[in-house]
Amino acid sequence: MAAPKILIPFYSRTGTIEALAKAVAEGAAAEGAEVRLRRARELVGPDVIASVPGWKESADAMNARYAAPTPEDAVWADGVIFGTPTRFGSVASELKAYIDGLGGLWAQGKLNGKAGSAFAASSQPHGGNESTVISLWNPLAHLGFIIVPTGYADGVMFAGAGSPYGASVISGHPPAGPTEAELAVARFQGKRVTQVAKKLIAA
Numbered sequence: 587m588a589a590p591k592i593l594i595p596f597y598s599r600t601g602t603i604e605a606l607a608k609a610v611a612e613g614a615a616a617e618g619a620e621v622r623l624r625r626a627r628e629l630v631g632p633d634v635i636a637s638v639p640g641w642k643e644s645a646d647a648m649n650a651r652y653a654a655p656t657p658e659d660a661v662w663a664d665g666v667i668f669g670t671p672t673r674f675g676s677v678a679s680e681l682k683a684y685i686d687g688l689g690g691l692w693a694q695g696k697l698n699g700k701a702g703s704a705f706a707a708s709s710q711p712h713g714g715n716e717s718t719v720i721s722l723w724n725p726l727a728h729l730g731f732i733i734v735p736t737g738y739a740d741g742v743m744f745a746g747a748g749s750p751y752g753a754s755v756i757s758g759h760p761p762a763g764p765t766e767a768e769l770a771v772a773r774f775q776g777k778r779v780t781q782v783a784k785k786l787i788a789a
């Protein structure tokens with residue numbers, strides 16, 4: 587069987603979701619996947635980005651590392667794992683703009699039957715990670731994805747460092763980055779989506 591293809595489109599402003607995305611990619615690659623990591627671009631104005639020291643430098647550095655996601659990437663993929671920081675309890679507009687650009691593929695049914703999954707970060711322990719992941723399930727359903735949660739399907743899920751909906755980070759403020767336990771859940775999510783994608787390809 588050809589290697590399953592996994593797309594990880596994410597938005598990250600200060601590197602937390604980038605770190606989680608890399609761990610998801612590691613888990614997918616260890617399961618035999620070919621992986622594309624893609625960063626959605628800024629939507630807020632330069633005044634907003636300039637209002638917090640370090641935001642511009644962080645965004646510029648990530649943009650140098652990752653291409654922006656395209657609709658062709660989604661067509662290419664057998665599974666898509668979306669990553670976003672929590673924005674007032676929901677998905678970041680930058681990632682949502684990428685999803686909203688998939689309308690042409692929706693109209694053609696091109697994403698039907700692919701594996702889809704989501705992960706998130708928040709600064710606060712009760713800041714909305716779970717609602718953010720679930721908010722991504724709404725467009726995934728409309729687009730025809732087979733939604734893949736993390737569940738309690740592996741021992742790493744019992745360390746209290748992710749939810750059964752998807753990997754998540756409580757980054758603190760300023761963001762301190764994922765813990766090893768949070769990264770382990772992300773690796774598992776990449777592995778699990780790849781396993782499901784393989785089964786969907788075989789079916």
Ligand SMILES: Cc1cc2nc3c(=O)[nH]c(=O)nc-3n(C[C@H](O)[C@H](O)[C@H](O)COP(=O)(O)O)c2cc1C
Pocket residue numbers: 597598599600601602603604671672673674675676707708709710711712713714756757758761
């Ligand atoms: C406009 C805005 C809204 C946010 N909303 C929330 C929120 O509702 N709950 C929360 O805990 N953190 C919130 N945060 C914090 C980020 O979700 C958090 O710092 C995240 O880890 C950043 O990920 P990144 O480092 O990948 O950019 C918000 C940040 C911004 C800029």
